[in-house]
Amino acid sequence: MSTNDNINDLERVLFNENEINSRLDELAESISNQYDKCKLTVVSIMNGSLMLTADLLARLEIDFDLRCLNVESYYGETKGSGEVFINSIRMPNFSGRHVLVVDDIFDTGKTLEAVVERINCECNPIKVSSLTLLKKKKEIKVNITPDFVGFEVDDLFLVGYGLDYHGKYRNLPVIGELKKGIIANPTL
Numbered sequence: 001m002s003t004n005d006n007i008n009d010l011e012r013v014l015f016n017e018n019e020i021n022s023r024l025d026e027l028a029e030s031i032s033n034q035y036d037k038c039k040l041t042v043v044s045i046m047n048g049s050l051m052l053t054a055d056l057l058a059r060l061e062i063d064f065d066l067r068c069l070n071v072e073s074y075y076g077e078t079k080g081s082g083e084v085f086i087n088s089i090r091m092p093n094f095s096g097r098h099v100l101v102v103d104d105i106f107d108t109g110k111t112l113e114a115v116v117e118r119i120n121c122e123c124n125p126i127k128v129s130s131l132t133l134l135k136k137k138k139e140i141k142v143n144i145t146p147d148f149v150g151f152e153v154d155d156l157f158l159v160g161y162g163l164d165y166h167g168k169y170r171n172l173p174v175i176g177e178l179k180k181g182i183i184a185n186p187t188l
């Protein structure tokens with residue numbers, strides 16, 4: 001099976017490449033304006049925000065430093081485990097710097113909350129803000145929402161453009177809803 005066949009596992013496409021690219025242009029412009037006079041460190045949450053981070057940072061017109069954090073919460077399932085593991089024993093020092101945490105999607109918000117809290121507690125930044133490409137429309141129990149959001153989406157399981165199901169579909173150039181049958185019967 002070729003990678004392109006994975007597109008047939010989508011119930012529907014929510015955002016195509018053009019829509020993603022134009023929204024990234026707008027987000028990059030806002031970020032370039034906001035952090036124009038600041039020392040900025042972008043903290044990218046891997047692996048989901050790999051594509052987003054590359055494409056967004058390529059559009060920035062300001063200087064920045066990049067750090068990547070490996071964070072796990074889903075363990076390949078479609079519902080969060082509720083626990084967030086940040087795979088970094090020693091966090092960097094961000095004193096004198098503004099931090100922008102970048103993640104693919106805001107679902108329960110636990111991932112973003114855990115990362116922002118850890119940076120605030122251990123890294124001494126001036127200010128931590130956050131950006132997610134997608135934000136699910138749902139009731140949340142955390143005290144944080146992203147400062148920049150690409151698209152608000154319904155509470156569905158989405159894949160593509162970095163978002164995966166059991167490690168698959170990250171390389172789809174579009175973002176779409178995974179067919180329910182695939183979630184029920186993963187043939188992976």
Ligand code: IMP
Binds near residue numbers: 048104109
């Ligand atoms: P949260 O901690 O519940 O906000 O979940 C955020 C993390 O869960 C993201 O970084 C994603 O890796 C993953 N995630 C949440 N929703 C989806 C989805 O619809 N598709 C794929 N991954 C998702």
Ligand code: MG
Binds near residue numbers: 045046047049071
């Ligand atoms: Mg993630």
